[in-house]
Amino acid sequence: MKWTEPGGKDSDRAYAAARKAYGTIGVDAEQAIERALAMPVSLHCWQADDVQGLERHEEALEGGGILATGGYPGRPRNGDEIRADLARALALLPGVHRVNIHALYAEPEDGPVDRDALRPEHFKRWLAWAKAQGIGLDFNTSFFAHPKANDGYTLAHPDPAIRRFWVRHGVACRRIAEHMGRTLKSPCTLNHWLPDGAKDSPADRWGPRARLVKGLDAILAEKHKVSRRWCRDTVEGKLFGIGSEDYVVGSNEFYAAYALSRGIRLCLDMGHFHPTETIHDKISALLCFHRELLLHVSRPVRWDSDHIVLFNDDVRAVFQEVVRGGALDRVAVALDFFDASINRIAAYVIGARATRKALLSALLEPADALQRLEREGKGAQKLGLMEELKTMPFGAVWDRLCRVAGRPAGAAWLADIEAWEREAIPARSGR
Ligand code: RNT
Numbered sequence: 058m059k060w061t062e063p064g065g066k067d068s069d070r071a072y073a074a075a076r077k078a079y080g081t082i083g084v085d086a087e088q089a090i091e092r093a094l095a096m097p098v099s100l101h102c103w104q105a106d107d108v109q110g111l112e113r114h115e116e117a118l119e120g121g122g123i124l125a126t127g128g129y130p131g132r133p134r135n136g137d138e139i140r141a142d143l144a145r146a147l148a149l150l151p152g153v154h155r156v157n158i159h160a161l162y163a164e165p166e167d168g169p170v171d172r173d174a175l176r177p178e179h180f181k182r183w184l185a186w187a188k189a190q191g192i193g194l195d196f197n198t199s200f201f202a203h204p205k206a207n208d209g210y211t212l213a214h215p216d217p218a219i220r221r222f223w224v225r226h227g228v229a230c231r232r233i234a235e236h237m238g239r240t241l242k243s244p245c246t247l248n249h250w251l252p253d254g255a256k257d258s259p260a261d262r263w264g265p266r267a268r269l270v271k272g273l274d275a276i277l278a279e280k281h282k283v284s285r286r287w288c289r290d291t292v293e294g295k296l297f298g299i300g301s302e303d304y305v306v307g308s309n310e311f312y313a314a315y316a317l318s319r320g321i322r323l324c325l326d327m328g329h330f331h332p333t334e335t336i337h338d339k340i341s342a343l344l345c346f347h348r349e350l351l352l353h354v355s356r357p358v359r360w361d362s363d364h365i366v367l368f369n370d371d372v373r374a375v376f377q378e379v380v381r382g383g384a385l386d387r388v389a390v391a392l393d394f395f396d397a398s399i400n401r402i403a404a405y406v407i408g409a410r411a412t413r414k415a416l417l418s419a420l421l422e423p424a425d426a427l428q429r430l431e432r433e434g435k436g437a438q439k440l441g442l443m444e445e446l447k448t449m450p451f452g453a454v455w456d457r458l459c460r461v462a463g464r465p466a467g468a469a470w471l472a473d474i475e476a477w478e479r480e481a482i483p484a485r486s487g488r
């Protein structure tokens with residue numbers, strides 16, 4: 058297949074017609090493009106290497122319910138290759154992006170450093186790279202894939218020594234996030250997700266939750282003097298994971314209440330609920346009380362919470378809700394998926410472009426008009442217009458957005474992926 062770009066006069070004409078069509082329903086396509094490009098989307102570093110990280114552990118580790126399946130060739134072998142792959146993806150993505158790093162991607166220079174001893178300098182390569190790319194960084198505590206996480210419990214572990222180790226990890230990560238935020242002059246989201254939970258029939262659902270509250274409080278304690286301006290602590294709940302099907306200590310209810318009571322941010326991951334449960338209806342409910350939310354844009358398929366994001370109804374509904382509520386400045390958007398079965402850079406590009414498409418399509422909705430029709434009791438007009446919107450010339454506006462941003466329109470980006478495969482796969486597989 059030849060991956061050519063829709064371009065030239067034809068696409069200019071297509072965009073002019075699309076702009077006019079949106080104009081007739083009171084939507085300014087130019088403004089929608091501008092706003093869609095300005096919203097930061099944080100790209101998770103862990104899609105690059107199947108959540109492996111850069112540590113080397115002697116013993117076999119439990120993945121904490123996180124499992125990237127597939128063996129597609131070309132996986133990056135070190136930090137430089139991960140960054141090169143991220144840069145390759147970023148070059149195909151229109152709009153503002155950030156990069157989201159996990160603590161297990163530290164690069165200490167003098168041999169291994171345990172998670173409780175991590176310091177900002179262990180991330181200096183990431184920082185230098187982010188500066189060169191002109192992007193902000195986000196950060197994550199890594200409470201999994203570690204010998205002290207093998208029992209399925211970390212901060213909620215019954216053993217106080219193990220809990221103290223993970224508290225030290227949390228504090229270390231807050232200092233790193235603060236440093237990243239301050240250095241790049243862009244507040245760093247520090248997301249705390251932990252796998253603690255039980256496969257089957259826990260006799261005690263109470264004790265671990267009480268311990269988790271204490272552990273988180275110890276991490277967030279004022280005495281550590283971490284600036285909340287630069288380090289934006291966020292907590293992410295989950296209903297179940299692989300190996301924690303029956304019970305996850307940090308459920309959504311737990312964290313929604315915890316975040317609110319501690320004045321920190323809640324994260325909603327689209328894949329962390331019952332298999333058919335969606336998150337769009339939760340946004341307006343939570344934002345009545347919470348100041349902000351972090352959204353982990355993802356796609357659940359059966360028991361997997363992390364398939365590559367597609368431009369589907371669930372993602373569209375999320376952005377419709379945010380835009381209809383005028384809440385773009387109250388949400389942070391981060392991607393969270395991992396798939397090792399197809400080209401990993403393409404996975405980034407598909408998911409990140411799909412996310413921004415959903416944002417653009419929400420911004421192309423005449424939200425005021427729809428809400429007015431509803432208030433006036435004109436239900437048929439509202440529903441009719443909603444249906445017609447679905448077949449409006451969205452593609453021409455999306456292609457325009459890509460061109461405005463200097464990024465390939467249509468499927469032309471796949472040519473770059475194929476070129477990368479020809480160079481990098483043989484080099485990385487030692488052929
Ligand atoms: C796991 C959570 C979490 C992770 C990353 C690796 O279920 O979604 O966000 O995906 O921390």
Ligand code: ZN
Nearest residue numbers: 293326353393
């Ligand atoms: Zn997540």
